[in-house]
Amino acid sequence: MSGGPARSRAITVDRPGGHRLTDGPVPQPGPGEVRVRVAAAGICMSDREVYDGHRDPRYVRYPVVPGHEWSGVVEAVGAGVNPALTGRGTVAEGFRSCGSCERCRSGETSLCTAGYDETGFTRPGAFADHVVVPARLLHPLADDADLRAAALLEPAxxxxxxxxxxxxxxxxxxxxxxxxxxxxxxxxxxxxxxxxxxxxxxxxxxxxxxxxxxxxxxxxxxxxxxxxxxxxxxxxxxxxxxxxxxxxxxxxxxxxxxxxxxxxxxxxxxxxxxxxxxxxxxxxxVFGASSASWSYAVRAFTAGLLDPAALITHEFPLERFADAVALVGGGGPGTGKVLMRP
CATH class of the missing domain: 3.40.50.720 (NAD(P)-binding Rossmann-like Domain)
Structure with missing residues (x-):
């Protein structure tokens, strides 16, 4: 397992309308998990709903580190994960599907019957320096992939x-x-x-x-x-x-x-x-995306059929989260996709 910086920052929304920039130990991946150094994370209306307290309570768990649209580089792997993933640019599915229920076994992972569980809503997300996710949810990218643009592969x-x-x-x-x-x-x-x-x-x-x-x-x-x-x-x-x-x-x-x-x-x-x-x-x-749809989007991105970078209009550091989230849903016609760049 590779090393990393001693500290890791994250935006924590403790309750609707209240957030803080936390600074703690770098998260360590458990068995079957990877730690990703976040390159970019998009803000969407769902994140604004979390911040404002308008998201259905069944689909959020406070306190939470938001951020479900993201890209980054695998920095460390847990037990049982191929170490060759280290250093790879990647995105990852948000739904923590169980992989074993009838719907998952049918390929409909976004309809998992084990209960709703999603990075950035019920699990710590990517408005942070690092995010830890199951390795089975990764979709590694081409070596020359634009990680800034790849942050939009979740909506894609x-x-x-x-x-x-x-x-x-x-x-x-x-x-x-x-x-x-x-x-x-x-x-x-x-x-x-x-x-x-x-x-x-x-x-x-x-x-x-x-x-x-x-x-x-x-x-x-x-x-x-x-x-x-x-x-x-x-x-x-x-x-x-x-x-x-x-x-x-x-x-x-x-x-x-x-x-x-x-x-x-x-x-x-x-x-x-x-x-x-x-x-x-x-x-x-459609609510969310299955594994097959993620693969479709990543293939289209790799083939050059998608140009997500052209949709990005604003980028903010973690320290300016309040300014960034205020633009989403409240910005003018010139506001497109807003990114956090840890």
Missing amino acids: AVVAAAVRAGTPEPGERIAVVGAGTLGLLAVQLLAAVSPGELTVIDPRDERAGQALVFGASEALSPEEAAKVRGRYDLVVETAGAATTAADACLLTRRGGRVVLTGMFAPGATGIDPVHLSLSQLTVRS
């Missing part, structure tokens, strides 16, 4: 889950609702399957313009999109706004497919069951 894996669920085919008409981080990553992955049309729907001109750069053929405002209802073979919803689940179903042709990836708040507009049944829609939802 969620998008990969949505794309896999939507089964896009070449030549289809596809729409993406929302041009945030998930939406822009979805555009990149969907562009790779050569759709006949790839439309992005977002009220923000700047984000819509970026989607065109990433391969979208058209960008519409929600008002413009309301005029083309029933057009698309596949609609991937990424916004999680009050009406976007219902809107996605209305945009889809009869017999088409809808995949919901946004995180909706209570009170969101429901999907009309009459429209759903008469239109014979297939509706899927």
Whole structure:
């Protein structure tokens, strides 16, 4: 087992609205685990929910070190782990799936029945100098991988889950609702399957313009999109706004497919069951990503089909966590992905 610095810092959220920068011993990996030196960690709305106290209590355990979108370099390995991993750039799945329940054995690791357990929510995450994770969850990267960009592979894996669920085919008409981080990553992955049309729907001109750069053929405002209802073979919803689940179903042709990836708040507009049944829609939802979806995202990243670095607009050291988290969900149109850089 390799050595390391004597101390390790971490952002600890003791309770909603309260955090501190802690400084303690470097964590040591146990059997089957690795310690990773964090290179970069992204902040998303789920982290903001943890900080504000708005996350469902079933999906967070205070005190917690947040940070579930991250990349880094394996610094030390525990007993039973291949020492050749030391020095490798890597990302890792967040869900601590058990690997033995019926769902895990079927490959649906994001549906593990052993109970919810996720790095950054119930286990210490990567808003820290180091993070310790099971080695079986690692997805090692190419030697020349951009670790700054790789911090976005967790949301890319969620998008990969949505794309896999939507089964896009070449030549289809596809729409993406929302041009945030998930939406822009979805555009990149969907562009790779050569759709006949790839439309992005977002009220923000700047984000819509970026989607065109990433391969979208058209960008519409929600008002413009309301005029083309029933057009698309596949609609991937990424916004999680009050009406976007219902809107996605209305945009889809009869017999088409809808995949919901946004995180909706209570009170969101429901999907009309009459429209759903008469239109014979297939509706899927995505929460997190399976191991297969992680592999899909990492392969796409390695092949150059994903350019996550272009989504990064702000970077902060751990000492400025309060400034960083304030930007997420409250920033202007120029705020994209916000990174912590320990």
